[in-house]
Amino acid sequence: MVSSYMLSVLTLICINIVAVAGLSLLTGFTGLFSFGHSGFMSIGAYTAAILFVKFNMPYWAVLPLGGLAACLVSGIMYPTLRLKGDYFAIAALGFGESVRLIMDNGGNLTGGARGFGGMPTLTKWPEALLVAAIALVLMRNIIRSRFGRTLIAIREDKIAAQSMGINVARNQYLALAISAFYCGVAGAMFAFFMTYLQPSMFDVAKSTELSSSVVFGGIGSLSGSVIAAIVLTSIPEIFRPLMQWRMVFYGLALVLTIVVKPTGLMGTNELSFGFLQRFARKVISVGKKNSQATTKPKGGK
Amino acid sequence: MLFEAQHLSKTFGGLTAVRDFSLSINKGELIGLIGPNGAGKTTAFNLMTGIIKPTSGSVRLEGRDITALPAYEVSKLGVARTFQNLRLLKTVSALQNVVTAVQREYSYSFVSALTRTSRFRHQEAAAKAKALEYLDIVGLGQMANSRADSLPYGLQRKLEIARALALSPKVLLLDEPAAGMNPDESLELMNLIESLRKKYDLTILLIEHHMELVMGICERIIVLNFGEILAEGNSEEIQSNEEVIAAYLGPDEEEDEREAIS
Amino acid sequence: MSTFFQQIINGLSIGSVYALIAVGYSLVYSILSFSNFAHSSFLIMGAYTGFFLISTNLMPPLLAIFIAMLVSGGFAMFIERFAYRPIRAKGGKSLYYIIASLGISIFFENFIVAAIGANYRTYPSLLPYKAIKFLGLRISILDLACAGIAIFFLILLEFFLKRTKMGMAIRAAAFDLTTASLMGVNVNFLLSIVFLIAGFLAGIAGVVLGIKYTVYPQLGSLTTKAFIGAILGGLGSLPGAIIGSICLGVIEACTAAFISSQLRDLIVFLILIIVLIFRPNGIMGVYVDDKV
Numbered sequence: 001m002v003s004s005y006m007l008s009v010l011t012l013i014c015i016n017i018v019a020v021a022g023l024s025l026l027t028g029f030t031g032l033f034s035f036g037h038s039g040f041m042s043i044g045a046y047t048a049a050i051l052f053v054k055f056n057m058p059y060w061a062v063l064p065l066g067g068l069a070a071c072l073v074s075g076i077m078y079p080t081l082r083l084k085g086d087y088f089a090i091a092a093l094g095f096g097e098s099v100r101l102i103m104d105n106g107g108n109l110t111g112g113a114r115g116f117g118g119m120p121t122l123t124k125w126p127e128a129l130l131v132a133a134i135a136l137v138l139m140r141n142i143i144r145s146r147f148g149r150t151l152i153a154i155r156e157d158k159i160a161a162q163s164m165g166i167n168v169a170r171n172q173y174l175a176l177a178i179s180a181f182y183c184g185v186a187g188a189m190f191a192f193f194m195t196y197l198q199p200s201m202f203d204v205a206k207s208t209e210l211s212s213s214v215v216f217g218g219i220g221s222l223s224g225s226v227i228a229a230i231v232l233t234s235i236p237e238i239f240r241p242l243m244q245w246r247m248v249f250y251g252l253a254l255v256l257t258i259v260v261k262p263t264g265l266m267g268t269n270e271l272s273f274g275f276l277q278r279f280a281r282k283v284i285s286v287g288k289k290n291s292q293a294t295t296k297p298k299g300g301k
Numbered sequence: 302m303l304f305e306a307q308h309l310s311k312t313f314g315g316l317t318a319v320r321d322f323s324l325s326i327n328k329g330e331l332i333g334l335i336g337p338n339g340a341g342k343t344t345a346f347n348l349m350t351g352i353i354k355p356t357s358g359s360v361r362l363e364g365r366d367i368t369a370l371p372a373y374e375v376s377k378l379g380v381a382r383t384f385q386n387l388r389l390l391k392t393v394s395a396l397q398n399v400v401t402a403v404q405r406e407y408s409y410s411f412v413s414a415l416t417r418t419s420r421f422r423h424q425e426a427a428a429k430a431k432a433l434e435y436l437d438i439v440g441l442g443q444m445a446n447s448r449a450d451s452l453p454y455g456l457q458r459k460l461e462i463a464r465a466l467a468l469s470p471k472v473l474l475l476d477e478p479a480a481g482m483n484p485d486e487s488l489e490l491m492n493l494i495e496s497l498r499k500k501y502d503l504t505i506l507l508i509e510h511h512m513e514l515v516m517g518i519c520e521r522i523i524v525l526n527f528g529e530i531l532a533e534g535n536s537e538e539i540q541s542n543e544e545v546i547a548a549y550l551g552p553d554e555e556e557d558e559r560e561a562i563s
Numbered sequence: 564m565s566t567f568f569q570q571i572i573n574g575l576s577i578g579s580v581y582a583l584i585a586v587g588y589s590l591v592y593s594i595l596s597f598s599n600f601a602h603s604s605f606l607i608m609g610a611y612t613g614f615f616l617i618s619t620n621l622m623p624p625l626l627a628i629f630i631a632m633l634v635s636g637g638f639a640m641f642i643e644r645f646a647y648r649p650i651r652a653k654g655g656k657s658l659y660y661i662i663a664s665l666g667i668s669i670f671f672e673n674f675i676v677a678a679i680g681a682n683y684r685t686y687p688s689l690l691p692y693k694a695i696k697f698l699g700l701r702i703s704i705l706d707l708a709c710a711g712i713a714i715f716f717l718i719l720l721e722f723f724l725k726r727t728k729m730g731m732a733i734r735a736a737a738f739d740l741t742t743a744s745l746m747g748v749n750v751n752f753l754l755s756i757v758f759l760i761a762g763f764l765a766g767i768a769g770v771v772l773g774i775k776y777t778v779y780p781q782l783g784s785l786t787t788k789a790f791i792g793a794i795l796g797g798l799g800s801l802p803g804a805i806i807g808s809i810c811l812g813v814i815e816a817c818t819a820a821f822i823s824s825q826l827r828d829l830i831v832f833l834i835l836i837i838v839l840i841f842r843p844n845g846i847m848g849v850y851v852d853d854k855v
Contacts, residue, residue, distance in 0.1 A: 033658055079840040085657055086598045087843055090794065093787075094835040101829035138415055145414035145421070146404045146428075153390055153401050159352065160388035164402045164468065165376040204787075208665060215662050220392065244677035251670025258663045259649045262656070 007125045008193075009237045014128035015189045016229045018135045020213045022182020024225040027214045029143060030175040031155030032081070033089045035207050036096030037183050040070040042103055042202035044184025045191040046110055049119055052192075059122045063131070063188045070184025071177050081172045096207050103199035110199070117196035123189045131189060135182060140222060142178070151175050152220070183210075212254050218264030228264075302364070303328045303504055304380070304472045309348050309358035311341075311528075318344040319528045322358070324506075326472065331498060331505045333519035335512075335539075337549055341528040342508045343385055346474050350382050351375035362471065377405070379471030383461045383478055385508070391450040395441055395460050398449050399432040402467035406431070435463045438500075439493065455486050459493070466497065475507045479514065487511050491518055516540065524548070569700050570816040576706035578812020579713035580775075583768040584789035585796070585804035586720065587761030593737035593799040594757060595651075597660035598790065601642055601667035602765055603783025607675060609635035609766025610773035610782055614684050624689050632766040639762025640755050642667060648751070668783065675780040684778040709771050716767060717805060720760065724801075729756060737799070788815070791835045797845030806846055 019041060026032050044066030051057045051065060080091040103110045110116055142148055150171050153161040158168050191197055213232055217224030236246040257264065305325035311318045319341040326332055334342050347353045349360050351372040359368040367375055390398050407428035413421040436442050439459040444452060449460060458478055465473055478494065479487040491514045498505055509515045515522065516536040524531040524539060526548040532539060539545055584606065591599045613631035617624050646667060650659045675681075694703040724730035736743040736753055744750045765786075772782055789808060796807020811831065819827040838845065 031658075033661065076836075080836070083839060083843055086596075086661065087794075087798075087839055089661065090598065090790065091836055091839045094791075094832040094839070098829060098832045098836065101826075101832065105825055105829070141415050141417060145425075146408065147411065147414055149397060149401045149404065152393060152397075156390040156392065157388045159372075160384070160390065162352070162372040163350065163376050163382055163384075163388070164464070165373050165405055167371075167373050205669075208669065212662065212665065215658075219658075244673070247673035248670055248677055251666045251668070251673060254666030255646055255663050255670065258659050258666065259646055262650070262653060262659045 009234060011123060011125045011128040011193055012237075013230050013233045014125070014132035015123070015186050015193060016210075016213070016233045017132045017226055018189065019183045019186035019210055020217075020225045020229040021135055021139045021222065022179040022186070023210050024214045024217075024222055025139060025142065025151070025182075026175045026179040027211060028217075028219045028221065028225060029148060029155060030151040030172055031085075031219075032172060032175070033085060034092035034179075034211060035089050035204065036092030036094070036099075037179065037210050038202040038204070038206035039092075039096035039099035040074065040180040040183035041187030041190065041206070042096075042099050042199065043070040043073050044187030045197050045202070046103060046106075046116065046187075047184070048188030049116055049191040049197055050109065053116075053118045059127075059192065063185055066188030066191075067181040067184035070187070071181040074177050074180035077176060078169075078173050081169055081176065093204065093207070096202070096204065100199045100203055103202075111197070113199060115196050115198040119192050119195045119197075121195055122192040128189060128193075131185065135185070136222070136226065139182075143222060147171075147174070155220075212250075215264055216254065216257055218269070221264070221270055223270045224264055302326075303362070304349075304506075305361050306345070306349055307359045307361065309345065309355045309360065311344055311348055311353065312356045317528055319348065319355075322348070322525070322528075322530060324523055324530075326504055326506060328504050329502060330521065331495075331507065331519055333515040333522040334506060334508045334525060335510070335515055335522060336525035336531070340525040342525055343476055344528075345525065346382060346476055346506075346508065350380055350474065376468065379469070380474065381465040381468040381470035381472070382474035383458075383465050383476055385476040385480060387457055387461055389449040389457060389461060389464075391448070393449060394446050395436060395449055395452065395456075395463075396429070396432055396445040398460060399435050399464050399467045400428050402464045403432045403435070404428050405468070432467060435467050436460075438466075438497070439463045455482060455490075458482070458490070462494075462497075466501065471504065473503050473505045475505060475509075477508050477510065479509060479511055484511075487514055494518070566820065567817070568698075570820045571813055572700055572702055573706070574813030574816035575809060576702075576710050576812070577815065578792070578809035579710045580768050580771055581785075581789040581792045581808035581812055582805045583713045583716060583764045583771075584786050585793035585808040586717065586801055587764040588786070588790060589793045589796075589799060589801055589804035590733075590737075590757055591761050592793070593801070594733070594740060594754070595647070595655070595660065596799075597657045597664070598798075599664045599761070600661065601646075601664040601671070602761065602789075603668050603786040604642075604671040605635045605639045605762040605765035606769035606772070606786055607671065607780065607783045608638045608762075609769030610778045611675065611679070611684075611769075612766075613770035614686055614773055614778045617687055617689070628767070628770050631770055632763050635766025635769065636759040636762035639758040639765070643754055643758040648754070672780050672783060679780075681780055684773075686774045686778065689774065705775060709775065712767060712771060716764060720764070720801075723760075729753070733757060788831065791831060793845075794835065794843075795838055795845050797847040800845070800847045803845055803847035810846075 019037070023034065023037050026034060047069040048062035048066035051062045052059065057065070077092065077095055080088055083091060104113045106112055150161070150166050153164060153166060154168050154171055161168055187202070194201070209232065213228040214225045216232070217226065217228030232250065236243060303326055307323050309322040310320050322345050334345065336342055344353070348355050351367065351370050351374065355368065359366055361367065362378055362380060367378060390401065407424040409421050409424050433442065433445060436445050439462055441456055441460060441463060444456060449457065452460065462475070462478060475494070479490050482490060494505070495518055497503060507515070507519065520535065521533065522536060522539045523533045524545050531548055532542045532545050534542070584602065588599060588602045609631045612634045613628050616622065616627035616630055646663050647660060650663060690704050690708055694701045695707065724734055732743065732748045732753055733756070735746070736748060736750070740750065769782065772785060776782065788811060792808030792811040793804040794807065795811055796803030796805065814834065815827055815831060818830050822830070
């Protein structure tokens with residue numbers, strides 16, 4: 001028996017999967033770390049909400065429009081792409097916070113800090129699942145194509161990429177725009193899940209959650225990011241009573257992962273039958289070694 | 302005249318790395334660029350490939366001025382290079398390294414990629430096949446699916462050459478392709494370069510420290526020292542050039558040599 | 564006009580506290596080339612430790628504050644030893660440092676919320692709530708103390724960096740860590756000292772901010788402002804961190820007074836983006852691109 005609570009968790013998971021999948025293109029595959037992607041979710045959410053509530057546009061139209069709005073706004077960040085890693089992340093932080101503050105001060109348009117409401121619950125689990133599935137398939141198709149390879153080359157070595165004829169800036173921007181689109185759509189879905197919006201829902205903590213999902217799952221692994229998103233979204237819901245401690249464990253887990261296995265849960269591997277087979281074989285061989293060790297007779301004197 | 306550098310100079314702050322560097326390469330030539338460490342050879346390469354911009358001077362490819370073009374444009378126009386310290390895409394396979402270079406010739410639209418059209422599948426297969434060809438030629442066919450950073454050093458260097466080849470370059474700039482190799486490996490590499498040159502009718506500019514090899518295969522040799530061209534000529538002329546000897550061994554030792562002989 | 568100068572005074576006061584934070588942050592950046600987001604944790608550690616020690620009334624407040632600084636300094640050293648050093652041993656990619664520091668800040672802030680509670684704690688009053696009237700301007704004793712403490716420690720730091728052997732080693736390491744180690748500098752020890760200093764400074768800033776604004780787990784978010792100050796002045800440059808922070812403090816104060824207090828933070832972030840687009844090296848910094 002699946003409770004409606006569990007179904008709403010599933011919906012939330014799907015929403016986060018869409019956002020994380022988009023961000024993984026930018027962070028995992030292009031190598032640009034961002035602290036501001038909740039800003040794109042915010043833009044998508046508010047755009048979709050306003051278009052629906054004030055202009056009566058249908059749900060399935062406002063979702064991609066929310067994505068588009070976020071995508072267009074991402075153009076502002078274009079000049080910051082050439083900055084070194086840290087600097088870009090901070091610029092993104094500035095962007096995300098700016099969006100939040102603008103929404104806070106949006107007066108009647110966005111409802112300001114009080115919030116913007118009036119959306120019906122149109123994002124239920126079937127819709128969310130459908131969008132997430134489509135999002136994942138399209139993302140996988142991007143990654144396993146010349147576009148994905150180009151981005152990976154940029155991540156690995158920008159100068160080598162240039163020497164292969166790759167226009168680094170333009171491709172980085174492509175990754176940014178796509179990631180913004182995905183986060184915008186996720187934000188739009190979110191608006192019709194929560195049924196009301198407040199700028200504080202899209203703050204640095206949210207951005208950090210998204211980015212760390214990508215890292216947790218493994219830079220360069222889409223399936224890893226998805227798994228991390230599933231885990232990180234569902235754990236707090238499962239352990240509701242431990243709500244306060246979930247972020248404590250989350251932070252700790254993040255540090256430990258990076259210190260012990262910086263390549264993340266999956267490294268650059270994708271979940272596939274081959275991967276599962278290899279993993280199973282490894283586990284079996286380790287098991288065999290241990291049992292051999294214990295059954296070996298003690299060396300004679 | 303396929304490729305020429307005219308009076309290139311580069312100053313970094315107070316340091317002049319390269320001064321009045323000029324060189325011209327004709328189609329099909331194999332030219333060597335030598336000089337002591339720090340002479341400015343790699344800087345010259347960087348200037349010629351657009352990675353850094355010269356303080357003055359120009360670079361021309363087939364008569365066209367490419368000096369101000371960004372590095373990726375220069376690459377697209379047909380100037381390929383390898384790097385002294387290797388710049389492979391470490392965490393991906395050898396095959397992917399080469400496919401990323403060769404895919405320029407096998408394009409398809411973004412929408413095609415999203416929807417997996419038959420054009421997409423056809424181009425991908427063709428790119429992969431072509432890349433395998435290049436890998437086979439340098440001897441990496443068997444290791445196509447190995448991660449680039451798991452390859453032994455010598456094969457990594459060959460991979461970088463395969464990648465540069467995959468760009469179908471008009472001019473190929475090799476920056477110390479045999480760096481870190483023992484004499485046998487270097488010899489093998491040089492033979493490989495020679496055979497690649499014949500097979501693909503390449504024009505090559507080569508930086509190297511292994512003198513015997515440079516002298517052996519290069520038709521013309523340019524000597525760089527302290528950022529300036531010291532001498533230019535064929536191997537006999539260079540080997541007997543006193544200034545070149547002094548540059549490598551140092552003037553004092555040259556004196557000692559003379560004293561020892563007399 | 565006097566309001567303008569009043570805002571300058573206010574700005575200088577908060578700016579000097581930002582400077583204390585920014586300097587420690589920039590110091591770490593100059594050596595390890597990464598933005599230590601855990602810096603906010605050092606600050607909170609200092610604020611809470613100071614609060615609890617002073618509240619127990621077991622010791623003179625100055626001693627309590629000093630111990631709070633030592634605790635936050637020690638905490639910083641602990642983080643370096645157990646989180647950052649293993650990363651450095653594995654190659655030290657900037658990204659890994661950042662994420663680890665992020666994890667630490669998330670862990671610590673939420674730990675405080677979960678273990679100690681999110682309520683606002685007010686420091687027992689240590690200073691009179693009076694203000695000095697000077698040339699028509701009001702300067703609160705508290706602000707004066709803030710600025711005074713900040714200046715004192717910054718001078719101390721300057722002395723340390725310029726006149727001691729360790730300080731010289733740190734400056735060498737900031738220039739090039741690898742070369743410094745090749746010249747015999749014990750890098751592990753040096754980094755411990757650097758983090759001790761950074762934690763120290765963040766700790767005293769925490770105490771000061773705690774006194775000024777009360778102590779709460781999100782107090783650390785003020786470090787974001789300090790980061791922006793450091794960037795404004797040039798990330799990696801200590802004088803830059805100070806100048807940038809003070810400028811930021813003044814800009815903040817003026818914006819809040821003359822434009823709108825709500826738009827204050829927005830304008831600060833917009834300034835950040837504009838600076839990063841047009842002059843990422845900040846006022847004084849050195850912005851290094853990849854070597855080919």
